[in-house]
Amino acid sequence: MSHKKIAMTAPVSMQQDNGKWRVQFTMPSKYTMQTLPKPNNPNVEIIEVPAQTYGVIKFSWLAGKDKVAEKNRSAANMDAKPEFDAYRRA
Numbered sequence: 765m766s767h768k769k770i771a772m773t774a775p776v777s778m779q780q781d782n783g784k785w786r787v788q789f790t791m792p793s794k795y796t797m798q799t800l801p802k803p804n805n806p807n808v809e810i811i812e813v814p815a816q817t818y819g820v821i822k823f824s825w826l827a828g829k830d831k832v833a834e835k836n837r838s839a840a841n842m843d844a845k846p847e848f849d850a851y852r853r854a
Contacts, residue, residue, distance in 0.1 A: 768801040775820075788813075 770792065777788040791800060797812055825831075 767804055770795075770801065 773790045773792055775790055779786045779788075791810075797810070800810055803810065
């Protein structure tokens, strides 16, 4: 049986729940649910997630609690900054 490899894509989302990690990868747009290669690991589940609009704040290295709190405060202040008007939903 041959396996097709897909290059790493962005964004990648990670969530911890009850000591277990859930990692979400965004599949390349050239694939559909019908054409995605089947995972060779039975613990991998492919699900379709409805399209959503996200805000993204970029920072380097690991996202510790203090750094995430600082970025959240920064994001909360974006509403008051006119330079972000183009990114707000109408």
